Amino acid sequence: MPADTPAVAFDPALGLAVLHTPNSTYAVRIGADGSPRHLHWGPALDAASLTDPRSPADSSFEDEAAADELAPQTGARFGPAGLRVRFADGTVGAQWHFDGHGIDDGELRLRLVDRRYPLAADLCYRVRPGSDVIERWTELTHTGETGHIVIDRLDSASWTAPPLSDYRLSHLVGGWFSEFQLQRDRLPVAETVLTSRRGITGHHASPWLALDDGTATEEHGEVWSTALAWSGSWRITVHRNPVGRATWTGGFGHEGLSWNLRPGETLQTPVFAGLYTPDGFGGASRAWHAHVRSQVLPEPDRDQPVLYNSWEATGFDVDTAGQLRLAELAARLGVELFVLDDGWFGARTDDRAGLGDWTPRPAAFPEGLRPLADEVHRLGMAFGLWVEPEMVNADSDLFRAHPDWAVHTPTRDATELRNQLVLNLARPEVEAWVHRTLDRLVAENDVDWLKWDANRPFTEAGWPGHPDPDRLWIDHTRAVHRIMDRLRTDHPGLRIEACAGGGGRVDLAILARTDQAWTSDNTDPVDRISIQHGFSQLFPAQAMAAWVTDSPNGITGRTTPLRFRFHVAMAGALGLGGDLTHWTPEELTEAAELVARYKEIRPLVQHGEQHRLTGAGGTTAVHYAAADGTEHALLAWRPATRFGHQPAPLRLPALDDQARYRDLDTGEEYGGALLRHRGIELRLPVGDHASRLIRLRRLG
Ligand code: GLA
Numbered sequence: 001m002p003a004d005t006p007a008v009a010f011d012p013a014l015g016l017a018v019l020h021t022p023n024s025t026y027a028v029r030i031g032a033d034g035s036p037r038h039l040h041w042g043p044a045l046d047a048a049s050l051t052d053p054r055s056p057a058d059s060s061f062e063d064e065a066a067a068d069e070l071a072p073q074t075g076a077r078f079g080p081a082g083l084r085v086r087f088a089d090g091t092v093g094a095q096w097h098f099d100g101h102g103i104d105d106g107e108l109r110l111r112l113v114d115r116r117y118p119l120a121a122d123l124c125y126r127v128r129p130g131s132d133v134i135e136r137w138t139e140l141t142h143t144g145e146t147g148h149i150v151i152d153r154l155d156s157a158s159w160t161a162p163p164l165s166d167y168r169l170s171h172l173v174g175g176w177f178s179e180f181q182l183q184r185d186r187l188p189v190a191e192t193v194l195t196s197r198r199g200i201t202g203h204h205a206s207p208w209l210a211l212d213d214g215t216a217t218e219e220h221g222e223v224w225s226t227a228l229a230w231s232g233s234w235r236i237t238v239h240r241n242p243v244g245r246a247t248w249t250g251g252f253g254h255e256g257l258s259w260n261l262r263p264g265e266t267l268q269t270p271v272f273a274g275l276y277t278p279d280g281f282g283g284a285s286r287a288w289h290a291h292v293r294s295q296v297l298p299e300p301d302r303d304q305p306v307l308y309n310s311w312e313a314t315g316f317d318v319d320t321a322g323q324l325r326l327a328e329l330a331a332r333l334g335v336e337l338f339v340l341d342d343g344w345f346g347a348r349t350d351d352r353a354g355l356g357d358w359t360p361r362p363a364a365f366p367e368g369l370r371p372l373a374d375e376v377h378r379l380g381m382a383f384g385l386w387v388e389p390e391m392v393n394a395d396s397d398l399f400r401a402h403p404d405w406a407v408h409t410p411t412r413d414a415t416e417l418r419n420q421l422v423l424n425l426a427r428p429e430v431e432a433w434v435h436r437t438l439d440r441l442v443a444e445n446d447v448d449w450l451k452w453d454a455n456r457p458f459t460e461a462g463w464p465g466h467p468d469p470d471r472l473w474i475d476h477t478r479a480v481h482r483i484m485d486r487l488r489t490d491h492p493g494l495r496i497e498a499c500a501g502g503g504g505r506v507d508l509a510i511l512a513r514t515d516q517a518w519t520s521d522n523t524d525p526v527d528r529i530s531i532q533h534g535f536s537q538l539f540p541a542q543a544m545a546a547w548v549t550d551s552p553n554g555i556t557g558r559t560t561p562l563r564f565r566f567h568v569a570m571a572g573a574l575g576l577g578g579d580l581t582h583w584t585p586e587e588l589t590e591a592a593e594l595v596a597r598y599k600e601i602r603p604l605v606q607h608g609e610q611h612r613l614t615g616a617g618g619t620t621a622v623h624y625a626a627a628d629g630t631e632h633a634l635l636a637w638r639p640a641t642r643f644g645h646q647p648a649p650l651r652l653p654a655l656d657d658q659a660r661y662r663d664l665d666t667g668e669e670y671g672g673a674l675l676r677h678r679g680i681e682l683r684l685p686v687g688d689h690a691s692r693l694i695r696l697r698r699l700g
Helices: 280-296 320-333 370-378 397-401 428-445 469-490 525-535 562-569 585-607 672-677
Strands: 008-011 016-021 024-030 036-042 083-086 096-104 107-114 119-127 133-142 149-154 157-160 168-173 181-186 191-196 205-212 223-228 234-240 246-252 259-261 266-268 272-277 307-309 337-340 382-387 391-393 420-422 449-452 495-498 516-518 544-548 573-576 609-614 620-625 631-638 660-663 669-671 690-699
Touching: 008 096, 008 107, 016 107, 016 119, 016 133, 024 272, 036 157, 036 272, 133 149, 133 157, 133 259, 133 280, 149 246, 157 272, 181 525, 191 205, 205 234, 205 246, 205 280, 223 234, 223 246, 223 280, 246 469, 259 469, 272 280, 280 609, 307 320, 320 337, 320 370, 320 585, 337 449, 370 382, 370 428, 382 428, 391 397, 428 469, 469 495, 525 544, 525 562, 544 562, 562 573, 562 585, 562 631, 562 690, 573 585, 585 620, 585 631, 585 690, 660 672, 669 672
Parallel strands: 307 337, 307 573, 337 382, 382 449, 449 495, 495 516, 516 544, 544 573
Antiparallel strands: 008 016, 016 024, 024 036, 083 149, 096 107, 107 119, 119 133, 133 266, 133 272, 149 259, 157 246, 168 181, 168 205, 191 234, 205 223, 223 272, 234 246, 391 420, 609 620, 620 631, 631 690, 660 669, 660 690
């Protein structure tokens, strides 16, 4: 594209909108019925090649081939609707008249108004300098003065892949202990629904997907991928129709919810971001990582500290003396942040009581948290605290005082999960209370870090007395975002770690106000390899909390060497979570060495470019390269040995053929072409759970 091509343009004569990113073009044309129709999303094209006057919308018998930018539930459309509305007289669906466009600073708005009813929609698009990600959302407005309009569905955007010979869907599935498992299947000729009905993003599905024609690999091939920036319930419906088109429409809320749009009100959806890349799944991930770092994370340039968290060591059995013992040991290992986990407040001696009562438990912390916080600071570490502010135990002073604050339906039995209920943060007084409580906790205890947990989904989700109870599915999530934003603004320097019973709430919206996410309660390094592989499809390593814990692992019972546990956790934001009081002096020495080694490679892991590598016989690796290509760190793991064979050399596609590289540990020198095309010898130790860190520096 010529350098002076505008990123966003609209030609009123043709009704043609074109968005250019550095490596892709996206085009939309206003159809004959006033609805914006998809024209192109893929390699860069100039506007002239998009001006064929016959858009697909004009030529089809049914509209099967003419994909909408947001299908409005009218006309010859029989696929999933992106917008479903009901007017007071029973009329269903919108019929649009195109009312013009607006362009402002990389943002395009296509303005649609209903032909008969007081409803307007802005379909919004944004491109950012240097990024191939296109951000899309919808703003729906009741332009009348009376009555409400029922919204049964309001998606952020619908996406369309070009006609391909076949379609394959990549997405993430999982559960508690098994988050972010990458699933890659042929897309059926059907409607495939990916969804969370839980009020949180969910462990079992993530609002990210990728489509390719079935031939893309890690380093080659076209990939279209999208990610929804929302931390509550969501739904994405992928529709492969019999005539060979694949479209998908998605947004907040699951099926069956409805919202009343009041006169003058605008409902704004979350962003649904899309990315086209021709460089395989790895290329797509690197582009997403760059986007998350430049546009999403609040402080991407700050290093994530090496943290210690006491949960796996002490469970609920916390007190000042015990935590101080751990803090002293952690400080000696080079830990930079000490996090006190669950059990410090109210009557919280197990998970049956105390949630909601955010004052230190007198038996455990007779003088409050301040002595521990001060000592942790004196030891040179930051002080972090676990909270679960959206939740309440029925056995708590908070619930006894405010039973109505819990999400509930009076005529239904309330399901308790982990003995707890969800607070309805959609209620302004509950949002205000949560904010006040956290604000005070942070200020009074000099808290540098909050681990913000959310250990259960919503059930029996009513809001007694409220005329529009389904609002809570949106407004609760917005309140969570708002509180996090306010805390960050009011306490500069405060960092927040997202957590939801492991990795149950990781998405582009939560990462816009947190620094990292707890990836999984499963810290077994063998299981972590696949969990981290899935996480890395969308999110960068700096946002991926990864701990070294005890062996045998508390969840899987698997025994693994300390070095292997470290090498797996060093691929993300390193933390320690074991009971250090039981580590031998040799283990403590080795841990201190590995923490120091991590700090050396941290700039590469947290701020470099990631390449996922697959070797033979179950060996995998991640390669982190500095943006300028000078420094490289490679972490290779082989969970189980096969036949005693050494793995084949591992090819390093991120290197430069023309350059030479030195192994910083062995001093050996290699030509880049050799390492790229033949590979590097991994020389893993014998046996299961073998791993190695290789550091390379480009010479000259
Ligand atoms: C969740 C988190 C854990 C820990 C516990 C505390 O399960 O994922 O890391 O904080 O809660 O109860």
